[in-house]
Amino acid sequence: MMSITRTLVLAVTLGVTMTAPAGELSPEAIARLGADLTPVGAERAGSPDGTIPAWEGGITAPPAGYAPGMHHPDPFPDDAVLFTIDQTNVDQHRERLTAGQQALIETYQNFYMNVYPTRRSASMPRRIYEATRRVAATARLSDGGNGVTGATVGIPFPIPESGLEVIWNHLLRYR
Structure with a gap:
């Protein structure tokens, strides 16, 4: 009898707590x-430190020279590298790198990451x-x-x- 009671209590508890949000x-x-x-539904504002810009509508027209069926060209071909992260400066950027990125930079002497301006182009x-x-x-x-x-x-x-x-x-x- 105790087993049936426990099972019923567990079933009711799970049924009440597992319902989907409204x-x-x-x-x-x-x-x-x-x-x-x-x-x-995304945050429109940029980050407080300015590293992520505010969303201003994204890309709403195809880049010059694009025709349907083509591979999508780089919409920002003139962007220059802001800086490069490698073994010489990884400590300066560690707080923004994943553990995997840090491991690649630390493991492979010639591994580097170019950093470009952040865009919110969606x-x-x-x-x-x-x-x-x-x-x-x-x-x-x-x-x-x-x-x-x-x-x-x-x-x-x-x-x-x-x-x-x-x-x-x-x-x-x-x-």
């Missing part, structure tokens, strides 16, 4: 899209921005987080509140 953003949260957040069609704003009010995770309802086009959870919402944003992203 989704559906409030009107106040949706109003942030395109204001202090980008239209798809953009999507206006219809995706508009759809994201619409579905932010209706998108919900299905029971158990195994699907999404109330969203057909756009980013379903532009201000995600759980890991499941982040995963579904990735799976349903604009391509």
Whole structure:
């Protein structure tokens, strides 16, 4: 009898704690899209130290000379290397390097990393921005987080509140 009681208590506890978050953003949260957040929910502002610029809309037109079907050319061909990180200066940049990058620089004498200006060039069609704003009010995770309802086009959870919402944003992203 004790085993059945424990099993039932465990099942009810798991059932209550494992439910998926509700989704559906409030009107106040949706109003942030395109204001202090980008239209798809990223921080619009740059970093306080200026190393990451503010998002200003991204690339919205193809580079000169591009024709559909071509490989995408470098949209910033005139960018110059700001600095190079190698064994001589790795300690100056250690706080911004991953453990793997540090190991490569320290292990291989000729390994280096060129650092270029940071860009926030990502953009999507206006219809995706508009759809994201619409579905932010209706998108919900299905029971158990195994699907999404109330969203057909756009980013379903532009201000995600759980890991499941982040995963579904990735799976349903604009391509």
